[in-house]
Structures are given as C-alpha cells and as structure tokens.
Amino acid sequence: MDVLILAAGFGSRMGDLTKNIPKPLLSINQKPLIAYTIELIENLPFDNIYVNTHYQADILHRFLNQNYPHIKISHEVNILGTGGGIKKVQNQDICILNIDNLWQPKFKLEIKNAISFFQKNILIENLLLVHSKSNFFDLDISDNSVINFPPVKKNTQFQGCHLLRNGALNLYPEIFDIPKYWKESSQEKKLYGFETSILNPHIGTRELYLKYQK
Template sequence: MGWSVMLFAAGFGNRMKHLTADRPKPMVEVAGRPLIDHARALTDELPAERVVANLHYKADILQAHLHGTNVQTIVETPDILETGGGLRNALPLLGSGPVMTLNTDAIWKGVNPLDQLQKEWDPDRMDGLLMCIPPQNAVGYDGPGNFLIGANGRIERGDGSIYSGAQIIKTERLADIDRPSFSLNILWDMLMAENRLYAMEYAGLWCDVGHPQGVTNAEALLGYRHV
C-alpha cells in the first residue's frame, strides 16, 4: 500500500522564541539539519506515494527549501487552519484513503515510528491509531500525559502516555466539522465516542523540540557535538 503522509509545518513556533524570529520552526536546525529534514527522512523509508506539508508562517522559506524534493506544499492563507483544518485543506493532494500525519518538531531515536504504525494499523477496527510515548521515554518533557491506553489499545483522555505527533487517521469525518480552523482533538473525541480510536506506545526515545532547550536535548539524544 502506498501511503499519503501529511507533515504539519504551518505553526508560528512561538515557544521557540528567538530561534523562529527569522525562520519557520521546521527550519530550526538540530544536529546540523533542519527539523523538516529529520521528518522527511522518516517518510523516505516508507512506501509513501504522496508527502504533503502545510505552510503558513514564513512559508516562502520552507517552499524554497522543499523545492525539488518529493514533498508537495500547500500554503494556508490568509489564516492558519490548525491541525484539523490543515489536514482537511490538504485532502485534494493527499487523496481519500487513510493518512499518516507527523509533526515536524520532534526527534526520534529507535525504529521508524511511521513504519511501526503501518504494521499495527487495522482499518476494520480502527479509524485512528496514535503513536504515544511512555513518560519515561520522553526526553526533557515535563508536561502532562494525554491518553490512557486500555489493554485492547482503545484510549481515553487522561494523564498517561504522551501523544507524539505521529498517527494514522481516516479523514472522512473531517467533513462533519463545521468550522474552517480546528484541532484534530475534535475528530479524536468523535472517534473515541465510537470506540474507534486506538493507540500504541513507542519503544524508543522521543524528544519534543518545541522550545529552545529541546534543541539541546535532541542533539544530546543523537550524540551530536558541535564542532
């Protein structure tokens, strides 16, 4: 199966402070490479037919960087659409099947999380499958957990595992949400109410790079030393 992958790359990166004054967050460098290239490397290992990135803040910089790659871009204008609205807006490029989505502000150490999601995906039981991180595997993360995962893999909200930013999701129900800009949390709540949202836990290490200290943490995780 050839997958469609959505790279979320439109955010303002406010938590990054000075690092995003002159560039979008996916262009912040970790271990000598922009975050967007770390995310692309994960998609390059898949049988992905379509890879799409949504852009908004300083979109021209990302467009220039991605020119000539296999990543198609779509610019959200005049307003940013958040994760749910952004995914729905990109569906003409992604197609009608299930979509893998990946936030571009994290670094992974271990097996490819997208490959692991593919292997666990069961469309007969699932309308969504989230990759979550056990708190002990989240490098430098001190926020609350997001989901409690049951023995059967179904989830409910609670201070348990941390949503990683990687998932497989069916997109048909996005048409039922009557607003232009919205979070994917709205779709997740719909799927949880129908017992169709599942999660799995990542066995490797994960680092959120949403703030300046995250860059330092991620480079330490990768064993990178500045010359």
C-alpha cells in the same frame, strides 16, 4: 496512504529563535528539523508527501523546492489549525507527523508496523503512536489500547505520529484543531494507541530545543 508533515505553525513556543526563520528550519547537529522528518519517511510506502505551510512560508518553500522537489506543498494563506490542515489535503488514509519531535531513524520500522496494524483493523479510525516508558506522560491509554481524551490519568506519551482513516474529518469545519476530533472519536471508542519501543524526544519549546541543539 499519504503522509502529511505539519509545518504551518508560528513557532511561538520557540520565542526569538523563530523571529526570522520558520521552526521547521531550525537545526540540530546542523540539520533542519524538517530534514529529520523527511528522512524518517523516505522509502515508506506513501503515495504522496505533503507539507503544510503558513508562517514565513517563502523561506520554507525555497528549502523544500531546492532539496525535496517531489514534496507537495499545501500552503495555508489563513492558518487552518492542525485538523483543518489535515482535512485540506486528505483524500485517502493518511499518516500525520509533527515537526516537534527529534525523530530517531529506527522509528521508521515502528511506523511500518503501525500502518500494517491500522490496515488490518478497519474499525480503528485514528491510531496514535505512543511510548509508555517515558518520564513524561501526556495521554491516557486504557488496557484495551483505547485512548481517553482528554486524559483522566496520564500514563503514556504521544510520539508525534498518528494514522487517520479517510473520511474521518468530513463533518468537521475547514478550520479546527485535531484535539476536537480526538475528544469526539474517543467518546465513540475510535481512538486507539499503538505502543512503540522508540522514544522520539519532544523539542517543541525553546528550552527543550536548546537542550539538543548544537
């Protein structure tokens, strides 16, 4: 299994904070957001670590090459969307991580458990890690753990991490966003949630980021 960190976005929801710096390099407690993400997946059994880039890519490339030379960069000259970015690098089962969460170190064990569950349940095509004891919900999960997308009743929160079976995106175009796939795989009952005990705060907007930034 490989892992992809989604870092190609424009960071538009951050407003002027990303005028001169890509969102992955914004810092909390003097540590860039992407460093939290990379540290989370260190020592997990991934064959390759990918980071996709687009907006202000040169700055991000320098940081990655200087600090994490083992990481493979997937540069998008024209932005491919979240789905297209995944499809570009995928050649086996893959774990996808957003840059919009403040990752908690203990979530590493949750990812390991989710990978084990995913590998044992081969009929599940896409497994979303969720947390149902939050005060904010953005997904709809049924009693049998099937994700209904788009959500009818929001009762759980996506934790910014999901596992995707190899070949799941073969019939999709080169440029698209992953919610298009989620909608269609949900209709076929191939989209599942995996309950986690750790909440990774969402910090993908200017307001939420400044709440945690020091």
